[in-house]
Amino acid sequence: MKNREVADILRKTAQLLDIKGDNPYRIRAYERASQTIESLTKDVEELAREGKLETIPGIGADLANKIREILKTGTLSTFEELKKEIPPVLLTFLEIPGLGPKKVKVIYEKYGITSIEDLEKACLQHKIAKLPGFGFKTEENILKGIRLFRERTGRRPLGEVLPLAEEVVFLLRNRAPVIDIAIAGSIRRQKETVKDIDILITTQQAETTMKVVAELPLVEEIIALGDTKTSVRLRSGIQMDVRVVEPEAWGAALAYFTGSKAHNIRIRELALERGLKINEYGVFRGEERIAGRTEEEVYAVLGLPFIPPELREDRGEIEVALQGKLPQLVNYEDILGDGHVHSKYSDGSASLEEIILKAEALGLSWVAICDHSQGLKIAGGVPVEELWKKKKRIEELNNRSQKVKLIMGAEVDILSDGTLDYPDEVLKEIDFVIAGIHTGFQQDERQITFRLVSALKHPLVHAIAHPTGRVLGEREPYAVNMEEVLEAAKTYGKALEINAYYKRLDLNDIYVKASVEKGIPLIIGTDAHHVDQMDFLKLGVGVARRGWCEKKDLLNTLSYEKVIEWSKKHKS
DNA sequence: GCCGTTTTCGGCCCGACTGTTTTCAGTCG
Numbered sequence: 001m002k003n004r005e006v007a008d009i010l011r012k013t014a015q016l017l018d019i020k021g022d023n024p025y026r027i028r029a030y031e032r033a034s035q036t037i038e039s040l041t042k043d044v045e046e047l048a049r050e051g052k053l054e055t056i057p058g059i060g061a062d063l064a065n066k067i068r069e070i071l072k073t074g075t076l077s078t079f080e081e082l083k084k085e086i087p088p089v090l091l092t093f094l095e096i097p098g099l100g101p102k103k104v105k106v107i108y109e110k111y112g113i114t115s116i117e118d119l120e121k122a123c124l125q126h127k128i129a130k131l132p133g134f135g136f137k138t139e140e141n142i143l144k145g146i147r148l149f150r151e152r153t154g155r156r157p158l159g160e161v162l163p164l165a166e167e168v169v170f171l172l173r174n175r176a177p178v179i180d181i182a183i184a185g186s187i188r189r190q191k192e193t194v195k196d197i198d199i200l201i202t203t204q205q206a207e208t209t210m211k212v213v214a215e216l217p218l219v220e221e222i223i224a225l226g227d228t229k230t231s232v233r234l235r236s237g238i239q240m241d242v243r244v245v246e247p248e249a250w251g252a253a254l255a256y257f258t259g260s261k262a263h264n265i266r267i268r269e270l271a272l273e274r275g276l277k278i279n280e281y282g283v284f285r286g287e288e289r290i291a292g293r294t295e296e297e298v299y300a301v302l303g304l305p306f307i308p309p310e311l312r313e314d315r316g317e318i319e320v321a322l323q324g325k326l327p328q329l330v331n332y333e334d335i336l337g338d339g340h341v342h343s344k345y346s347d348g349s350a351s352l353e354e355i356i357l358k359a360e361a362l363g364l365s366w367v368a369i370c371d372h373s374q375g376l377k378i379a380g381g382v383p384v385e386e387l388w389k390k391k392k393r394i395e396e397l398n399n400r401s402q403k404v405k406l407i408m409g410a411e412v413d414i415l416s417d418g419t420l421d422y423p424d425e426v427l428k429e430i431d432f433v434i435a436g437i438h439t440g441f442q443q444d445e446r447q448i449t450f451r452l453v454s455a456l457k458h459p460l461v462h463a464i465a466h467p468t469g470r471v472l473g474e475r476e477p478y479a480v481n482m483e484e485v486l487e488a489a490k491t492y493g494k495a496l497e498i499n500a501y502y503k504r505l506d507l508n509d510i511y512v513k514a515s516v517e518k519g520i521p522l523i524i525g526t527d528a529h530h531v532d533q534m535d536f537l538k539l540g541v542g543v544a545r546r547g548w549c550e551k552k553d554l555l556n557t558l559s560y561e562k563v564i565e566w567s568k569k570h571k572s
Numbered sequence: 573g574c575c576g577t578t579t580t581c582g583g584c585c586c587g588a589c590t591g592t593t594t595t596c597a598g599t600c601g
Contacts, residue, residue, distance in 0.1 A: 025584055029573035060574050098590095100599050135592055185601090198601085229588055231600090241601075243588090256586090261601070268585040279586055 003037050003044045006070050009079055010034035010063075015091050016082040018101040019108075032058045035262055037067070039315045041514035043483055045071055087114045096145040098138075106131055120146050151237070155193035157472045159502025159539050161238060162187060165197045168218065168240065176212040177205045180250055184257035185241075188309045190542030192505045193472060196239040198257050206244045213242045249281045251294035256280040262314035263307075270302050270318070310545040315513075329545045334557045337366035338534055340411065340434060340465065340497065340525020345390045346371035347380040348529045352397055352406060358531040359404045366560040367534075368432045369394065370409035370465075370525070373421035376438055382410070384426055391429065405560040407432050407567075411465055416440040416447075418454035420461070427460035431567050434497060434525070436465030437478065445479035452480065456488040462570055463495035463523055466506040474503065482511060489520045493570060495555055496520055498547075500540025501527040512547025521566075523555040 014030035053064035070076050093104045113119050122128050129139045165183045178201050185198030203209045210230045223231040230242045245253040271278045282292025283301050291297040296306045304321045311317040342348030359367045372381040394406045409432035413421035435455040455461050468477035499506045524540035551557045
């Protein structure tokens with residue numbers, strides 16, 4: 001959790017410098033450092049102890065000192081000084097759509113406004129329109145931005161937005177004269193949460209296409225309407241940007257609009273070093289376009305292999321690609337099983353038969369049925385007698401079913417003292433024991449970590465479910481030292497779950513990457529409580545790919561027989 | 573503030589759209 005805190009202070013420092021009007025490149029240095037620290041798979045504190053801070057790209061002597069200061073004192077004197085000059089509440093102004101650092105600065109300096117309420121009042125009194133560079137239109141936009149800011153729920157889970165984006169693509173394919181159309185942006189990168197929907201189109205009739213976009217039934221409001229770019233807000237509140245380019249620029253534009261911004265910046269710097277220029281229309285040597293039709297082409301002229309969208313975060317993928325050592329990411333087609341599904345035996349809605357049918361439809365060959373353990377009454381925890389019935393039923397079905405086998409599993413609660421919710425003689429009879437924390441979220445870091453490590457140490461446990469306990473937009477992760485948890489998983493040869501339920505995605509991409517680096521086995525489980533939720537498997541694969549997972553890193557890519565073999569080996 | 577098979581100083585990604593402007597700054601992605 002330390003990395004996040006350091007990154008936070010660096011980011012806020014950058015934003016304050018931005019409002020102050022400092023050197024833009026200095027600001028960028030802070031921003032980049034913040035992003036880099038946030039996506040480190042190692043503890044920044046450990047790197048500091050080892051004296052390796054300066055080896056992190058984008059961190060020189062000065063920033064290394066500042067990071068050491070943050071680690072030592074919990075804050076940064078540069079940051080504290082800035083806060084005296086510029087009230088930190090102005091940082092929230094930056095979150096109002098339409099307001100950037102320059103306008104915020106003017107508003108603060110001319111009127112001393114330091115709260116959203118005062119800003120709203122000033123707009124209503126038409127004081128803002130009088131400021132230089134402002135006007136009535138700006139004033140209206142700020143008021144609208146304040147309304148949006150207030151009702152905004154922040155970033156949304158990918159699993160919520162993806163179906164919307166797919167519907168838009170479907171509608172435009174049918175209603176507009178499009179040649180190519182694709183979802184770009186953070187959705188294409190499979191980021192766990194997204195801020196907006198980016199759609200890229202090639203067409204011979206840009207104007208008509210833009211008109212169709214603006215008139216889609218899902219559209220609530222048109223934010224900007226141009227020849228090649230249209231921004232709208234959908235009824236669900238999310239913003240959607242649609243761009244049109246000519247077919248010759250498809251690859252360049254797709255790369256550009258897929259991002260991430262940090263990845264794009266690095267790619268363009270690389271192009272400059274080679275005397276080339278990249279924009280969304282292609283790769284240029286002088287006036288001549290030398291690539292752009294496909295993404296492969298764009299990367300190739302820079303001497304790079306195709307970099308999968310999920311890796312494009314400037315987390316080392318470019319350096320690795322230059323060395324020709326990109327990971328062979330796991331594909332959805334490699335997935336043979338779902339590691340975590342609930343049935344009617346606990347709080348799931350599906351029978352074992354229905355789960356088999358769904359698995360077959362998904363092309364899976366096994367499913368681990370992991371119902372809650374006895375103590376978790378609220379979630380229909382399975383008492384021991386029921387468990388034996390379930391085991392018998394699974395055996396019967398396995399004898400009958402050829403294509404899909406069920407694995408007798410259980411999601412066993414890790415109790416407050418670190419012991420498990422079934423006795424050992426029961427656990428012995430379960431082929432896949434995935435242990436998880438479902439109560440006592442408020443305990444301190446020492447106790448939560450102790451509980452997880454105890455479970456990993458237990459000889460009858462195979463894996464840890466949703467290891468950090470976070471629920472996107474609802475619940476922060478519990479206080480846990482993940483370094484220790486990862487070390488324990490490695491030591492005892494246990495697996496960690498990538499819980500694919502759309503609001504969990506836990507482990508996240510960064511911890512997945514850390515696990516892969518340590519050689520810890522991972523298992524994707526949808527945590528489905530309804531057969532439809534088994535579709536979330538795709539989201540799990542997205543997280544795995546973002547965490548640099550290869551086929552060998554995931555237990556889901558093993559055949560039923562091999563999983564059972566692994567399970568037996570790890571129960572000793 | 574970072575960084576260097578052109579550089580230890582002088583560079584640092586690129587363009588669309590809007591609004592307030594008579595030529596461009598600010599915001600956004």
